[in-house]
Amino acid sequence: MTARTYTLLGPLRQPYQSATPGALGGYRPGRVYGRLDCPAALRAIARGGYVRNRVFFADEQTAVAAGYRPCAVCLPDEHAQWKAGGPPGHDQRLRSSAKPSVEKTISPS
DSSP: OOOOOEEEEOTTSOEEEESSOOSEEEETTTTEEEETTOHHHHHHHHTTOSGGGEEEESSHHHHHHTTOEEOTTTOHHHHHHHHTTOSTTOOGGGSOOSOOOOOOOOOOO
């Protein structure tokens, strides 16, 4: 009998094989990580989406090092901390997942 292996994502976003399943799941296009029982992720999976882009991490430090941000649904405290500036290691470019703001300038007439 062969031991089961799991594909996890490392800090440089490279997949690797592990004998231990991932502790956290992630969504590759949105670079979001969260608990494996996240209600938002489970709803997306039930609708038939998400699975093809699902990744797994050994721990939170690895997810953060890979450039992923915490899920607002299942990790609200971590997400609030990330949104407020986050702990060291969070990529500032990922801070705003919304469209970039556009400033209007009004020229004097």
